[in-house]
Amino acid sequence: MSRILAVDVGGTTIKAAVMDADGTRVMSAAVPTPRGDAALDAVATLGSRLIAACGPVTAAGVLVPGIVDPDRRMGVYSANVGWSDLDFGGPLEDTWQVPVGVGHDVTWGGLAEAATGAAREASDFAFVALGTGISAAIMSGGRMLSRPGAQPGELGHVVIRPGGQECSCGARGCLETIASARAIASAYGVASAGEVFAAAAGDARARGVIEAATDALADGLALLVALVAPEKVVLGGGLSLAGAALADPVARALAGRVRVQPVPDVVLAAHRDQAGLAGAALLARTRQP
Amino acid sequence: MSRILAVDVGGTTIKAAVMDADGTRVMSAAVPTPRGDAALDAVATLGSRLIAACGPVTAAGVLVPGIVDPDRRMGVYSANVGWSDLDFGGPLEDTWQVPVGVGHDVTWGGLAEAATGAAREASDFAFVALGTGISAAIMSGGRMLSRPGAQPGELGHVVIRPGGQECSCGARGCLETIASARAIASAYGVASAGEVFAAAAGDARARGVIEAATDALADGLALLVALVAPEKVVLGGGLSLAGAALADPVARALAGRVRVQPVPDVVLAAHRDQAGLAGAALLARTRQP
Numbered sequence: 001m002s003r004i005l006a007v008d009v010g011g012t013t014i015k016a017a018v019m020d021a022d023g024t025r026v027m028s029a030a031v032p033t034p035r036g037d038a039a040l041d042a043v044a045t046l047g048s049r050l051i052a053a054c055g056p057v058t059a060a061g062v063l064v065p066g067i068v069d070p071d072r073r074m075g076v077y078s079a080n081v082g083w084s085d086l087d088f089g090g091p092l093e094d095t096w097q098v099p100v101g102v103g104h105d106v107t108w109g110g111l112a113e114a115a116t117g118a119a120r121e122a123s124d125f126a127f128v129a130l131g132t133g134i135s136a137a138i139m140s141g142g143r144m145l146s147r148p149g150a151q152p153g154e155l156g157h158v159v160i161r162p163g164g165q166e167c168s169c170g171a172r173g174c175l176e177t178i179a180s181a182r183a184i185a186s187a188y189g190v191a192s193a194g195e196v197f198a199a200a201a202g203d204a205r206a207r208g209v210i211e212a213a214t215d216a217l218a219d220g221l222a223l224l225v226a227l228v229a230p231e232k233v234v235l236g237g238g239l240s241l242a243g244a245a246l247a248d249p250v251a252r253a254l255a256g257r258v259r260v261q262p263v264p265d266v267v268l269a270a271h272r273d274q275a276g277l278a279g280a281a282l283l284a285r286t287r288q289p
Numbered sequence: 290m291s292r293i294l295a296v297d298v299g300g301t302t303i304k305a306a307v308m309d310a311d312g313t314r315v316m317s318a319a320v321p322t323p324r325g326d327a328a329l330d331a332v333a334t335l336g337s338r339l340i341a342a343c344g345p346v347t348a349a350g351v352l353v354p355g356i357v358d359p360d361r362r363m364g365v366y367s368a369n370v371g372w373s374d375l376d377f378g379g380p381l382e383d384t385w386q387v388p389v390g391v392g393h394d395v396t397w398g399g400l401a402e403a404a405t406g407a408a409r410e411a412s413d414f415a416f417v418a419l420g421t422g423i424s425a426a427i428m429s430g431g432r433m434l435s436r437p438g439a440q441p442g443e444l445g446h447v448v449i450r451p452g453g454q455e456c457s458c459g460a461r462g463c464l465e466t467i468a469s470a471r472a473i474a475s476a477y478g479v480a481s482a483g484e485v486f487a488a489a490a491g492d493a494r495a496r497g498v499i500e501a502a503t504d505a506l507a508d509g510l511a512l513l514v515a516l517v518a519p520e521k522v523v524l525g526g527g528l529s530l531a532g533a534a535l536a537d538p539v540a541r542a543l544a545g546r547v548r549v550q551p552v553p554d555v556v557l558a559a560h561r562d563q564a565g566l567a568g569a570a571l572l573a574r575t576r577q578p
Contacts (some may be wrong), residue, residue, distance in 0.1 A: 051449035070487050079549065124436045138516070140434045140441070147413045147430065154549045156514050161451070169548040223512050227427070250392035259458040260368065260443045 004284035005047050005060040005096065008276030009039060011080040015274075016046045019281050020164055022126060023116075026054050028277075035180060036082045043088070043141045045097045048057055048068030051096060059098050061283030063105040063276050065135070067151045073102035076149070077167055087240070099287040105129070106153060109236055109271075110137030117270035125232040126224055127269065128155060129244075133174050134220075134244050138228055145228075156180065160219040175220040179213040181239050182248025187212070197242040210248035214246065218253030221266075225254070229261045236269030243268060253268040293573035294336050294349035294385065297326060297394060297565030300369040300421030304563075305335045307343040308570050312405075315343050317566075325371045333384045339346040339404050340385060348387050350395040351377055352565050354422070356440045362391035365438070368457055369422050387578040394418070395442065397568025398435055398525055398560075399426030404571060406559035407523045414521040415513055416558065417444060418565070419528035419535075423465050423509075427517055434517075445469065464509040467504040476501070486531040503535065503561070507542030510555075514543070518550045525558030529574030532557060 003026060007016040017028035029050055034042050043062060051057055066078030073089025093100045110127030114121040119127065123142040129135050134156030138145045145152035156176035157169050164173030173205075177183055181193040187209045188196045199206035223234055233254070235247055251266035267279060271278045292315060296305040299322060306317035315366030317346040323331050332351060333533055339347055352463030355367030362378025364370075382387045402408040408416065412431040418424050427434045434441035435572045445465035446458050453462030466472055475499045477485045489496035510522055522543070523538055540555035547553075 124439075136516075140429065141432060141436070142430060143430060145517060147520070148516050149415075150520075150550050152429070152516060152518040154515040154518075157515050157549045159508070159546075160448075160507070162449070171546070171548050177321050217452070219448070224516055226443040226446050227425075227441060227516055228434060229436050229441040229443075229511055231436070231439075257460070259449075259460050260446045261439050 002288065003057045004055070004281060004288065005056065005057045006277050006280035006284055007043055007047060007060065007062045008280050009033060009062065009081070010041060010276070011065060012106070014046055015277055018050050018057060023278070023281060024233070029202065038084055039081055039083065040086060040088060040091060044092055046259050047092065047096055059275055059284045059287040060092065060096055060100045060282040060287065062092060062100060062102050063104050063108050063280045063283070064088060064102065065133070067149065068104040068194070070101070070103050073100065075166065076111065083286070088210045092217055097232035099289060101283040101287040103279070103283045104151065105276050105279070106135045107137045107146065109284055110139060110144065110234070112271055112275050112278035112282055113234050113236065113269055114139065116278065117126060117275065118267045119232060122232050124230050125234060126230045127234045127236055127275070128221070129236035130179070130181060130235060132180060132182050134180050136224065137224055138230070140228055143146050155220055155224060158220050160216055175216055176280055179220070180218040181237070181260055184209055184213050184239070193239055194241060197245050210245070213247065214249040215253055217250050218257055221254050222251070222257035225258050225264060230264050232265045232267065234267055234269050235273045236272065238273045240268050240272050292343065292346045293570055293577065294339060294346045294494050295566050295569035295573055296332055296336060296349065296351045296356040297519065297569050298322060298332060298351065298353045298370070298456060299394070299565065300354060303328070303331055303335055304566055305339055306356050306566055307339050307346060311571060312567070322370055325347065326375055328372060329377060333381055336381065336385055346387055346577065348573045349381065349385055349389045350392050350569040350576065351570045352397050352572070353377060353391065354424070356438065357391065357393040358437070370528060387545065388578060390572040390576040392568070392572045393440065394565050394568070395424045396426045396435065397563035397572055399428060399433065399523070401564050401567035401571055402523050402525065403428065405567065406564065407556045407567060408521060411521050413519050415517070415519045415524060416523045416525055416564070417510070418527035419468070419470060419524060420539060421469060421471050423469050425513065427519070429517055444509055444513060447512050449505055449507050454466070455505050464505055467505040468509070469524070473498055473528070474504050481547055482528055483530060486534050491532065499534070501540065502524055503538040503540055504537050509545055510539070510543050511546035514547050514550050514553060519553050520551070521554045521556065523556055523558050525564045527562045529557050529570055
């Protein structure tokens with residue numbers, strides 16, 4: 001049976017899984033993401049352990065954040081994890097002894113939603129990954145926006161609150177400073193955004209933090225809609241585990257803000273926070289001998 | 290000789306020209322844009338007068354603002370001029386007795402800059418038309434963003450000053466309320482933005498109005514750069530007649546705001562405020578028998 005290894009390097013967690021040809025998971029695993037170049041070793045070790053446990057795979061797909069060069073299979077730059085010009089493809093192929101594809105995490109998460117998720121048959125949509133940071137994959141006319149050396153879709157770094165809180169990018173008032181999973185957790189003083197959503201039923205302060213985040217997200221999405229006019233917005237990443245408690249207020253707020261474009265549907269990613277892994281599996285399939 | 294008729298319906302002025310095959314203008318003319326459906330009659334009359342004066346043409350290209358359906362050759366919606374579902378192609382073809390193409394003004398202005406202007410050999414650029422309103426044509430990977438029934442590139446309606454001045458679209462703080470030619474003229478209390486640029490050398494208040502506009506424009510462009518990552522921004526429309534007095538401060542301010550993408554070049558449209566007419570001529574050429 002033709003199995004592949006899928007790896008999604010997030011800002012906080014590296015997720016990996018060995019999958020059967022039909023997408024069934026044989027085994028999955030996760031470790032925290034070390035800062036800087038150490039992330040590469042962590043990926044290599046995690047993948048090797050899964051292969052050792054499950055038996056050989058025929059190819060691997062590895063998704064990384066930031067600016068990615070899929071041809072040279074390098075992580076060009078990641079502010080969140082802290083590497084630059086890090087070669088993933090060569091070392092991982094040496095370690096695992098199978099063909100390795102390297103791609104941009106959110107782009108392939110969006111491609112997974114287009115292939116088997118909430119964006120099937122959509123040629124104009126935005127897949128928004130809400131995690132440690134916020135980033136979007138934008139499909140327009142059936143093509144994913146991309147440009148060598150750049151990364152369209154940096155929704156986390158659109159300024160929605162001029163003069164607001166300082167962002168890791170150096171600007172003030174970026175969407176990420178209010179609506180990322182990290183920002184939501186930090187505003188409420190807990191470790192994860194999930195705790196804030198869990199507390200919301202009984203606590204007005206938690207509801208306030210969530211409302212500030214969903215309002216901010218609608219402000220950012222309104223900018224995206226004005227500029228690229230998607231017919232659908234697909235919410236993924238860890239924050240999408242909150243389900244309707246996230247999607248409903250965002251959809252309502254966005255409908256009130258979109259003026260000169262058709263109002264897009266707002267839906268949850270079918271793969272929820274696993275869209276990256278599903279995308280990594282897609283990428284691995286393109287590398288199979 | 291194969292001559293064509295080119296018409297660009299702007300928010301304030303309808304421009305038209307008869308051109309030779311090599312793009313040389315035989316004659317041009319302009320009239321104010323009447324509100325609503327009356328714009329169609331004004332286009333028909335202006336075109337007929339030029340044809341009567343210059344002799345027959347073999348095709349015509351008519352550019353209109355707002356949301357456009359090029360297949361049905363209709364102006365679907367224009368907030369600035371005030372029509373909805375207005376058929377241009379059929380009536381104009383009946384009047385002029387030649388094939389008539391109908392297209393979106395800013396899209397074809399951008400295509401003209403790509404064909405014969407400041408965006409030659411660029412596959413990722415934004416053409417920004419700065420006139421009565423502000424709108425952009427965005428080319429990504431060699432494709433102009435477009436979607437039937439929508440109009441990507443509504444840069445004038447990105448909110449850059451939350452809670453700011455009310456815009457014609459109903460939102461507050463849109464880029465258009467500060468940086469359009471109309472907004473600049475109105476902030477200084479004169480009829481045209483050109484007068485404000487002319488006054489700037491000797492008057493600090495004029496300089497203040499221009500600085501507010503170029504800062505706002507850089508804020509809006511920074512959003513566009515974060516989301517679609519163009520390698521080049523081409524400034525066109527009536528405001529581009531201000532030349533370096535517009536482009537230099539915008540380029541400087543934008544360079545200070547772009548964080549997570551390569552900083553794009555900011556250049557003036559080679560066709561300045563005539564990019565629309567050049568685009569209309571391109572469109573007419575596609576309709577020649």
